[in-house]
Amino acid sequence: MTDKNHPPPGDDGTLLRAAAAGDRGAFEEVYRRHAPWLAARLRSRCADPARVDDIVQETFLALWRGTARYRRDGDPAAWLWRIAARRLVDSLRGDGARGRLRQALHRLRHRDAASAEELVLARVEHGDLAGSLARLSPELRAVLQATVVDGLTTREAAALLGIPPGTVKTRALRARRQLREELT
Known part of the structure; x- marks a missing residue:
């Protein structure tokens, strides 16, 4: 002790x-x-x-x-x-x-306030990743934060975000595709 x-x-x-x-x-x-x-x-x-x-x-x-x-x-x-x-x-x-x-109401009230993850992601200086992330829609960015930054499974991210698991998968795919296109 x-x-x-x-x-x-x-x-x-x-x-x-x-x-x-x-x-x-x-x-x-x-x-x-x-x-x-x-x-x-x-x-x-x-x-x-x-x-x-x-x-x-x-x-x-x-x-x-x-x-x-x-x-x-x-x-x-x-x-x-x-x-x-x-x-x-x-x-x-x-x-x-x-x-x-x-x-949902909480997010609407505080949508102008950046979360800790958004502040960290905004500081990323590798290539134009920060700009590419900023250009993602809030829905796509939220899915990336839940699944990539927080390491949640699709089901956990779906429960956290209040959307179906299929929507999480679709948004994650769209976000990765958009980032890939912008960064290449």
Whole structure:
């Protein structure tokens, strides 16, 4: 165990493994490092602040209880995001039409505000990828963010976006085709 006033040094992967093994100091450090950005990223996808808070807590509980184990491969932040994104999808599945309507209204109210992913994608400087991504319609860009950036499956992306899985596949295909044409 580590002292609460002296968080354990080390990389996130080491901290995740220590937290999963019951190291409270490591757990607190992981939470301090990752909970704020995780909550901000979830808020860009969910209009319900209470649900976002619950999902952040569930994500870290999965780590603490050992139901989610980080292995040595992969980015720790991406691993945490994947847990949170899947918990969000599961949570939204339970809402049905009411949840999709709330999400749609939230997106309409905040459509001028760029999400964290949009800001990151806008900063991409390889070729004209940033410009090509900006020229995609919001629907195509949302599918790319869900499937490529967030790593969700087609079914998970469909539940998150409130559209049928076939529509996710079609939009992903159209987005890739449009990007390919613009970048060649």
